[in-house]
Amino acid sequence: MTRYILTRLSSLLISLVIASIVIFGLIEIIPGDPAAFMLGINAQEDTIDALRAELGLDASPIARYFAWVSGMVTGDFGTSYTYRTPVTEMIAERLWISLPLALIALALSTLIAFPVGILAASKRGSITDTVIMGFTQLGVAIPNFWFAMLMVLVFAINLRWFSAGGFPGWDDGLFAGLKALTLPAISLALPQASILARVMRSALIDTLDEDFMRTARAKGLTQRQAIRRHALRNAMIPVLTIIGLQFSFLLAGAIIIENVFFLPGLGRLIFQAISQRDLIVVESVVMLLVFAVIVVNFAVDIAYALVDPRLRRKA
Amino acid sequence: MTLLRIENLSLKIRGIPILNDISMSLDEGRVLGVIGESGSGKSMTAFSILQLLPKGSTTTGRLCVDGLDTLEASEEDLCKMRGNDVSIVFQEPMTALNPLKNIGQQVAESILIHEPNTKRSDALERAQEALQRCELPASRFPTTLYPHELSGGQRQRVVIALAIALRPKLLIADEPTTALDVTTQAEILGLLKRLVEEDGMGLLLISHDLAVVADMADDIVIMKDGQIVESGAAASIFQELKHPYTRALYEASSHVPERTQQSARRPLLTVRDVVRDYQLPRRSLFSAPEHFRAVDHVSFEVFKGESVGLVGESGCGKSTLTRAILGLEQIQEGEVFLNGTVIQHGKQMKHSLRRQMQAVFQDPYGSFNPRHHVGRLISEPLHLLGEAMTTIDKQETIAAALRAVGLTSDDQYKYIHEFSGGQRQRIAIARALIVEPELILLDEATSALDVSIRAQILDLLADLATTRGLTYLFISHDLSVVRSITDRVLVMSAGKIVEEGATNDVFERPRHAYTKELIAASPTLP
Structure with a gap:
């Protein structure tokens, strides 16, 4: 097990190094000089040069790469070209919205998908199964921003249970923050839950056909007990894979929902940074997201090994 | 005492008759061999006893296990019976165990299901004993091993251990050694024989292999197409070979082709x-x-x-x-x-x-692409001949290859799922023959x-x-x-x-x- 973790950990580090080189390289290739952009079209050549020197843009690419990486390791992501504020602060502020939002959406999605998928699989071919599968089909098909607008219409405008958008900040108390994130989280969770329920169902159905399920029944377990004790853990491998992918998506891909609900999250930050050519912010946020994806994959790998003893090689 | 009595059992799955008027009985301490080829209904007989039949099954007749009529019994009673009074060992030891639980947990589970008041540690200890009885000594096979760390024969011993952990009265063994090597087969059969003697169990041994059953059984039932064609004491069945099907089966088993x-x-x-x-x-x-x-x-x-x-x-x-x-x-x-x-x-x-040089492999279904028709499947090696063939020549070659293996030239337009196992193997031979290796x-x-x-x-x-x-x-x-x-x-x-x-x-x-x-x-x- 220790060896397994070490191998995974080393592949995590290698992935991070490669990703940082690729991201830095891509930003280098993109045309446009941030200094010129910041100063506008009428700026003097020497003013631009002075700004370039101030921003550290006159150093060689290799030196800048190492400065960038060593800064990130110590938590210093540099200063935004546009806002002249530390990128670390900007990201931290946004992360406090995006991370809870992703976590809540993921929790919701899992809480809905597991029981629904299990129910459909254990009643395969029945009316219940058909109805559940119909709803998940619908959940995958409906665009989540449309569903979000529908919810705003019902719960914010008509019923007035929630506000239609915006985020009061965590300073107003946990409840106010959670309340503001509820509708966005539900809109994000719906398609994810539908996908996850379908994966859960098919993984479980595959497991139910395995020979060891017959052995379990022949031991005297009821169908329910057999599913709980023998089938679920075996069906978890594909489900964990999907959960890992979904978390990464929820963290970075919430931009449309953030816009619908006017939430200052990471998605909107990166969108603005790109349009303002605030490359250092783009670089840092992308790197952060890559880091999150790689760490989540690492966590999923560890979870595989916890579930499946065949993956834990003896040390 | 009669342990198992099956009277006029018939089984239909979604309207298709699978078993037709089956009767047999088994006493304590005896071995009843059930012989039949694939599709004869021998495994479905076993699943009927445990009532673990596929959805859409309807059964008629009587099926009594130690006084319990399993066709009438409630699911609750059946769960109490399974694993406690009646246990089963399956053909595929490689997949019959849950890969995520260690062997001790899996054997102990059998005990804990039926005796829920047992302490976990006691159950594990008894699991260890059961494994020991199946010749898996604790020194080399601790209960913490996982199935993937064991060979096929060892896994089959674990399956047997969890079947006999509660000393059932009736043990069903459905092709228990078919997937194993001959030396392992001999060991497993010896083990089953010993357990039957020690515990006075009744053993229902299902196999397609006459020789395996002949070595073990006191009585024999021979099945074909869901019916019993002959039954009786093992010794007399093999001596007399009365029924033509029994004789055909016996001759086929020891068949030596003329060469x-x-x-x-x-x-x-x-x-x-x-x-x-x-x-x-x-x-x-x-x-x-x-x-x-x-x-x-x-x-x-x-x-x-x-x-x-x-x-x-x-x-x-x-x-x-x-x-x-x-x-x-x-x-x-x-x-x-x-x-x-x-x-x-x-x-x-x-x-x-x-x-x-051409090859024919074991699995006649898995070695063909199911989406191509037979003509295309068997003509694939033709490109090795190096010269382009006209369509007519090609069809003639395909037809000749099919006829050589006892099929007809029209079979080239069919798909592989339309053939039986034997026919598929003939097609595999035709594919090998087509380039005249x-x-x-x-x-x-x-x-x-x-x-x-x-x-x-x-x-x-x-x-x-x-x-x-x-x-x-x-x-x-x-x-x-x-x-x-x-x-x-x-x-x-x-x-x-x-x-x-x-x-x-x-x-x-x-x-x-x-x-x-x-x-x-x-x-x-x-």
């Missing part, structure tokens, strides 16, 4: 000093990887027109050697020659060389077939060898088949050829200890 030996002294295939090493995963990051030698300096020759058998148990290296001969496996040392031309490994083989490698080519079908395929192979002067390398773990169709036999063990000689000599006067063990372990018909 004329026609070998010239010209070597067709020469295997010289072949070595195949597999790299094992590194023990630690910096140590050099170790190697596993699957084929260890193997040399032999196959002469033109000869039929040579290669026997050995699973893991002995015979499949690796087969792939090496076909040029599909990288070898580390040695050479393989076909008709004097060396076979280069890791390179695309010349078409002119490839067409001289000299050598055919038959890798367990009859192992998945029922005895009567197997006899037909062996006849076909013998026939083709005579009319076309074919040479066979017959790779199998089934000694009786190899004995019936080969002139010469090679015995392989742990990557080496340990004995070689004329088939009859080797079987009658084995010299090497391993060959002796193999022959002694394989069950024989009375």
Whole structure:
């Protein structure tokens, strides 16, 4: 097990190094000089040069790469070209919205998908199964921003249970923050839950056909007990894979929902940074997201090994 | 006392009759053998006893296990019965255990289900005892092992241990040794016999293999197409062979096809000093990887027109050697020659060389693309001939190949799922024959077939060898088949050829200890 973790950990580090080189390289290739952009079209050549020197843009690419990486390791992501504020602060502020939002959406999605998928699989071919599968089909098909607008219409405008958008900040108390994130989280969770329920169902159905399920029944377990004790853990491998992918998506891909609900999250930050050519912010946020994806994959790998003893090689 | 009594049992699954008016009974301490070919309903009889039938099953008749009528009983009563009064051992030990739980947990679970007040530690201790009784001593097989750390035979012992943990009155064994090697088979059968004697259990032994059942059973039931064709005491059934189906089955099991030996002294295939090493995963990051030698300096020759058998148990290296001969496996040392031309490994083989050698594999379904029709499947090797064929010529060639294996030319328009197992194997042979090769490698080519079908395929192979002067390398773990169709036999063990000689000599006067063990372990018909 220790060896397994070490191998995974080393592949995590290698992935991070490669990703940082690729991201830095891509930003280098993109045309446009941030200094010129910041100063506008009428700026003097020497003013631009002075700004370039101030921003550290006159150093060689290799030196800048190492400065960038060593800064990130110590938590210093540099200063935004546009806002002249530390990128670390900007990201931290946004992360406090995006991370809870992703976590809540993921929790919701899992809480809905597991029981629904299990129910459909254990009643395969029945009316219940058909109805559940119909709803998940619908959940995958409906665009989540449309569903979000529908919810705003019902719960914010008509019923007035929630506000239609915006985020009061965590300073107003946990409840106010959670309340503001509820509708966005539900809109994000719906398609994810539908996908996850379908994966859960098919993984479980595959497991139910395995020979060891017959052995379990022949031991005297009821169908329910057999599913709980023998089938679920075996069906978890594909489900964990999907959960890992979904978390990464929820963290970075919430931009449309953030816009619908006017939430200052990471998605909107990166969108603005790109349009303002605030490359250092783009670089840092992308790197952060890559880091999150790689760490989540690492966590999923560890979870595989916890579930499946065949993956834990003896040390 | 009568333990199991089945009276006029009929079973339909979604309206299709599966069992028809079955009656049998089994007393404590006795062994009842149920023999039948695939589709005879023997496994469905077992599942009827446990009431673990597929959805849409309807049963009529009476089925009493130790006084409980399982057709009438509630699901709750059935759950109490399963694993406690009646247990079952299945055919596939590789998949019958949950891969995520250790063997101690799985055996202890049987105990905990039926005696929920038992402490976990006590249940584990009893699980250890059950494993011990199945000859898995605690010193070498602690309860913390997982199924993937055990061999097929050892897993089957675990399955048996969890079946007998509560000392059931009735044990059902459904093809318990079909997936195992002969020596392992002999051990498992011995174990079952001992457990039956020790606990006074009744054993319902289901098998397609007459010889296995003949060795074990007191009484025998022979099934065909969901009906019982004959039943009675084992000794009298095999002596009298009254029913024509029983006689046909018996003859097919010991069938020896008529062949004329026609070998010239010209070597067709020469295997010289072949070595195949597999790299094992590194023990630690910096140590050099170790190697596993699957084929260890193997040399032999196959002469033109000869039929040579290669026997050995699973893991002995015979499949690796087969792939090496076909040029599909990288070898580390040695050479393989076909008709004097060396076979280069890791390179695309010349078409002119490839067409001289074809193969037929074990699984006649898995080795065909189900989305292509038979004509396309069997004409695939034709490109090896090097010249483009006209459509008419091609169709004529396909039709001729199908007729040669006893099918009709119209069969080329059908798909593979429309054929039975035996017909599929005929199609596999047709695909090998179509380029008129000299050598055919038959890798367990009859192992998945029922005895009567197997006899037909062996006849076909013998026939083709005579009319076309074919040479066979017959790779199998089934000694009786190899004995019936080969002139010469090679015995392989742990990557080496340990004995070689004329088939009859080797079987009658084995010299090497391993060959002796193999022959002694394989069950024989009375």
